[in-house]
Amino acid sequence: MSNQPLYHIQDLHFRYSLGVKQVHALRGVTLDIPQEGVVCFSGPSGSGKTTLLSVLGLIEPMQEGSMQLLGEDVTLFDEVKRNRIRRHEIGFVFQQFCLMPPLTAEENVGYFLARQGIDKKARYERVREALELVGLWDHRHKKPFEMSGGQQQRVAVARAMAKRPKVIIADEPTASLDQDNGRQLMALFNKLCQDRHASVVVASHDPMVHSFCDEHIEMLDGQLVEVAHAL
Amino acid sequence: MLFKAAYRNLLRNVRRTVAVTVTVAAGVGGLFCFDGFNVGIMNQYRDNTIHARYAYGQVNTGGYLEQVFEKPWEHWMTDSDELESFLLGLPEVEQIFPRVSFSALLTNGRVTVSGMGQGVVGEEEADFFHTLNVVEGATLSDQVDGILLGKGLARALDVKPGDTVTVLGNTVYGSINGLDTVVTGIFHTGSKEFDDYIFRVQLSQAKELLDTDRVEHIALGLASLDSWNGVAQKVAERFPQLESTPFAKLDEVYYQHSVDWLDAQFFYIELIILTIVLLGIFNTTSTAILERRQEIGNLRANGESRWDVMKLLMAEGALLGALGAVVGLATTFILNATVLHDGLLMPPAPGLTRQFQVMIELQSYTAFRTFFMGMGASLIATVLALLRVVRQPIGELLRAT
Numbered sequence A: 001m002s003n004q005p006l007y008h009i010q011d012l013h014f015r016y017s018l019g020v021k022q023v024h025a026l027r028g029v030t031l032d033i034p035q036e037g038v039v040c041f042s043g044p045s046g047s048g049k050t051t052l053l054s055v056l057g058l059i060e061p062m063q064e065g066s067m068q069l070l071g072e073d074v075t076l077f078d079e080v081k082r083n084r085i086r087r088h089e090i091g092f093v094f095q096q097f098c099l100m101p102p103l104t105a106e107e108n109v110g111y112f113l114a115r116q117g118i119d120k121k122a123r124y125e126r127v128r129e130a131l132e133l134v135g136l137w138d139h140r141h142k143k144p145f146e147m148s149g150g151q152q153q154r155v156a157v158a159r160a161m162a163k164r165p166k167v168i169i170a171d172e173p174t175a176s177l178d179q180d181n182g183r184q185l186m187a188l189f190n191k192l193c194q195d196r197h198a199s200v201v202v203a204s205h206d207p208m209v210h211s212f213c214d215e216h217i218e219m220l221d222g223q224l225v226e227v228a229h230a231l
Numbered sequence B: 001m002l003f004k005a006a007y008r009n010l011l012r013n014v015r016r017t018v019a020v021t022v023t024v025a026a027g028v029g030g031l032f033c034f035d036g037f038n039v040g041i042m043n044q045y046r047d048n049t050i051h052a053r054y055a056y057g058q059v060n061t062g063g064y065l066e067q068v069f070e071k072p073w074e075h076w077m078t079d080s081d082e083l084e085s086f087l088l089g090l091p092e093v094e095q096i097f098p099r100v101s102f103s104a105l106l107t108n109g110r111v112t113v114s115g116m117g118q119g120v121v122g123e124e125e126a127d128f129f130h131t132l133n134v135v136e137g138a139t140l141s142d143q144v145d146g147i148l149l150g151k152g153l154a155r156a157l158d159v160k161p162g163d164t165v166t167v168l169g170n171t172v173y174g175s176i177n178g179l180d181t182v183v184t185g186i187f188h189t190g191s192k193e194f195d196d197y198i199f200r201v202q203l204s205q206a207k208e209l210l211d212t213d214r215v216e217h218i219a220l221g222l223a224s225l226d227s228w229n230g231v232a233q234k235v236a237e238r239f240p241q242l243e244s245t246p247f248a249k250l251d252e253v254y255y256q257h258s259v260d261w262l263d264a265q266f267f268y269i270e271l272i273i274l275t276i277v278l279l280g281i282f283n284t285t286s287t288a289i290l291e292r293r294q295e296i297g298n299l300r301a302n303g304e305s306r307w308d309v310m311k312l313l314m315a316e317g318a319l320l321g322a323l324g325a326v327v328g329l330a331t332t333f334i335l336n337a338t339v340l341h342d343g344l345l346m347p348p349a350p351g352l353t354r355q356f357q358v359m360i361e362l363q364s365y366t367a368f369r370t371f372f373m374g375m376g377a378s379l380i381a382t383v384l385a386l387l388r389v390v391r392q393p394i395g396e397l398l399r400a401t
Helices: A049-056 A079-088 A105-116 A120-133 A149-162 A179-196 B002-012 B014-054 B080-089 B122-128 B151-157 B203-210 B225-238 B252-291 B293-301 B306-337 B364-390 B394-399
Strands: A007-018 A021-033 A037-042 A064-069 A090-093 A167-171 A199-203 A215-220 A223-229 B057-061 B093-107 B112-120 B133-137 B146-150 B164-170 B176-188 B198-202 B217-222 B242-246 B344-346 B356-358
Touching: A007 A049, A021 A049, A021 A223, A037 A049, A037 A179, A049 A167, A049 A199, A079 A090, A079 A105, A090 A149, A105 A120, A105 A149, A105 B002, A120 A149, A149 A167, A149 A179, A167 A179, A179 A199, B002 B014, B002 B306, B014 B252, B014 B306, B014 B356, B014 B364, B057 B225, B080 B093, B080 B217, B080 B225, B093 B122, B093 B151, B093 B203, B112 B122, B112 B151, B112 B203, B146 B151, B146 B164, B151 B176, B164 B203, B176 B203, B198 B203, B217 B225, B225 B242, B252 B293, B252 B306, B252 B364, B293 B306, B293 B364, B293 B394, B306 B364
Parallel strands: A037 A199, A037 A215, A090 A167, A167 A199, B112 B198, B146 B176
Antiparallel strands: A007 A021, A007 A064, A215 A223, B057 B217, B057 B242, B093 B112, B093 B164, B093 B217, B133 B176, B146 B198, B164 B176, B344 B356
16 A cells, blocks of 8 residues: 555635525645544534535535545546445445435445445345444344434444445444444444555544544634644 | 335335325226227227118229219119129128118108118118117018118108008109008117118118119128228229228218217327326425435435436336336226126217217227336336436435435
8 A cells, every 4th residue: 555645635625505605614624634544523513524524525526626536636537437436435424324214234234235236145245244343233134213323323334334445434423322332333443444454534523533543633614723643 | 226225115105105106096097997988989889880870881883972973873883793792702791781772752641751761681681780779660671561760750750660651752764653661660870860861671672663773882791890901902803993981981970080089089188197197296206205315315425326316216116107007907907897897878979869888998908008108107207306306416415304
């Protein structure tokens, strides 16, 4: 693995329209995110954490500034390439879980693997591995409404991990978990980074989460105000 | 996985699935039943036309029907024996009915009315023309001097079966001639115009009255309606001076125009029903899709293209449409086999004077057509509902509550 950063961001700005009002959500963000390790963004609500995660996940379009993903300028990506990268290289854990209600835990984790074109046998192995890692293999036949919020969050994490992406983007991944499960999840993210040489980008208010991060970045009003590296 | 997810989504909101299924089923079932009703009406009308007046068609001298002649008998067919032998030799032809028609005066000694006479071979026609309703007495069969009167004509003459009626007419040479006949029966076809004007006597009697051995036309009784074109072609090859005209053309004003009119009506009703179905499904589907924006956002975030998302939801729409269509068709079949088994009693149609029973004659072709229409309407409604949502940015979809 080269020393090239996973993301190289310079002077990133992002604005939302809220009716006639413009919200300046990101104001000149400049940073590098390494290919391996857990990076955490924290800050009060409205500080721009989720927006930054959306831009990193290629969910929101680039408006101003530049961003390179493994040396490639993302502004040059067309729709097809953005879809392909999101499908293969990025795993998402959303605050609201976003599981597919009619599918079981096993099917939810396997759905995007099937869409990647992975064959049934390999898919089964990956799903099993991911659900075992989050401790939910025994619950694989349950549908989301049959599981607690914490279990649903772990299924969402398993779904992101099963894709074996280069980066997992997780918005408040421990919000629905108790402290023990939260710690286990963050430890899992650490292990994933080491074993798979992947990166995990987290947005979280939870101080416990910060202790598991290789890099902790404080945000305020769309700007990075403090960067702390793990010792 | 796509279809599994689509299928499971149908079970996710049972009330919505039932609402869409019922909407499609009502539309498809309604169209299917309505088409069967139209076919029933037209088939009955067709059978009535064939077995009351025209048979399957007739053979006459070429161009005879298109023109009005001062002396029509000069254009009647000579040597009809050869034609009759030929026609009876064709396997498709079961019966032939040579006829002449003429105008005449009918009198009972007190009242004289004009009418249009038909000279027919009573014995041959009695069985075939069974929808000619004889309301009094008996049909004209082997009674040599018998006369069968239309209901209106009989009322005008104030006669009943067994009474004597004198038929006065001109021979083809212009001299006056007369026939003494005995009323065998009174008929009505349901067509007032026909019943007020028409009477029938034996062909031999009519020929004697007119003093001719020619035949105006020969009506044909066939094994089936499908045989008509083949018979017409064979006649044209053997007797190029003659022409064959199917019953639909002979009764163009009523039969063919009714068929065309009902077809056009069916087309517009089909459009109206499909529009109602489409709007009904669109309303339900739009709500469901708006509720699923976050889920769609998740799919898009994980690399599904707009088209991938559309495929998933279209598969749901198609499945719902297919389910609704099957329910609609099955319900119509069941209703037709039970409560509609004896058909529907209809009031007299235009130009007719009696009620009639219409059977719902369901057509397999229409079943297929309405099935795909139901599925298509559901699919279109889904796409219309989806277009607005699928264009939204992913971030916006994920933020939707």
